[in-house]
Amino acid sequence: MTAFRFIPVTPHPILGPYIAKMYVFESSGRLPALDRKLIVPNANFKLTLTYRNGIMATIGGKPFIQIENKLSFTGLIDSPVMLDPQEDTQTGTIIIEFNPLGAYRLFHLPYAEVKNSIVGMEDLIGNSAEELQSQLAEASALNLKLRILQDFLIKRLEKSAPDAIYDYCINRIADSKGMISVAQLEKDTGYSARWLNRKFSEHLGTGPKNLSEIVRFKQFYQVYSTGVKLQNLKDHIYQLYYDQSHFLRSFKRFTGATPTDLQNSLNELAAKHYTS
Known part of the structure; x- marks a missing residue:
């Protein structure tokens, strides 16, 4: 039987008002084939780092793959999502869910275009995402990965203004x-x-x-x-x-x-x- 767990992470206080939840998902492998692997919309955006294995997702019948050691961004979802680890092996994923107040403050994106989609961060913010991914890949400890991610977000927040x-x-x-x-x-x-x-x-x-x-x-x-x-x-x-x-x-x-x-x-x- 596949074992999995959600490990909650407390965001940095500066990011707290903009993050709905932050956690690490770990799984020993794929879920049983007959299980309904359903994720229901919750009005949050997601920044995801799959640091071990990858994740497969289907949104509205369209498949997406979140590749190992790559950052991806999930736009607003208003249809059911099915997901599972890419390979039947251990999986580790950091997930930061931004509430509707948070995403626009951190990322200036074509939000209508990324709705119901999962997009690689390199395609959205270019070189800064590539540099961040390199830092995250070199960081062996999970706590260090979390700190690097949050430092990156705080710097972006400091450059934005509320609407x-x-x-x-x-x-x-x-x-x-x-x-x-x-x-x-x-x-x-x-x-x-x-x-x-x-x-x-x-x-x-x-x-x-x-x-x-x-x-x-x-x-x-x-x-x-x-x-x-x-x-x-x-x-x-x-x-x-x-x-x-x-x-x-x-x-x-x-x-x-x-x-x-x-x-x-x-x-x-x-x-x-x-x-x-």
Whole structure:
């Protein structure tokens, strides 16, 4: 049986406001063939270093490979992801998940183009990524790799400035658990939906409505993925969705399955990845 674990890492205090979570994933090999290796969208961006073995991922039916000792960036995901180690051997991966406030402050990227994609960092930021990868490959100790990565991010953060209107909208969406409307954001900010969508596309890769849908589903899935039976979550569902059909459409969109089918095949990896 494949053994795996998620090792949480506390980010540097300067990076803390921009990082949703930071951890090391270790696995003794591939997961059993019949396991559903599902990763559900959580509104975060990911910077990944596979320092031992590689990772294979499928997003919306499109395959991606994260190569050993290479940095990759995952844009905003709004469809289910399937992943597994590239080879059936020991795997080690550092994963830094940036919240929607963090990615644009650290990387000036074409976010709409990297949505639902995993892209090598050399293709996005060029020489600085290549230099960083060389430093990481030479660092034998895991703690040193983590320090090098965070030092790199802090230097990038120091050169950027916040976008007050965008940050306000992101915080309103988070505080409302995805329940705020675009019309309310228009009212709060004094900017039109068209302007807000353009701003979100620039910093996030998608609009505020889509982000709200992901955040809303996240509230449900955080409870569901712990093994709570669906019949015990009806009150939770109706706090977040208009009716059952609205909920089921959202569930199928973000997981690729029905609630019953997924609960019968949900494995420890899918639950721990989302809740750890």
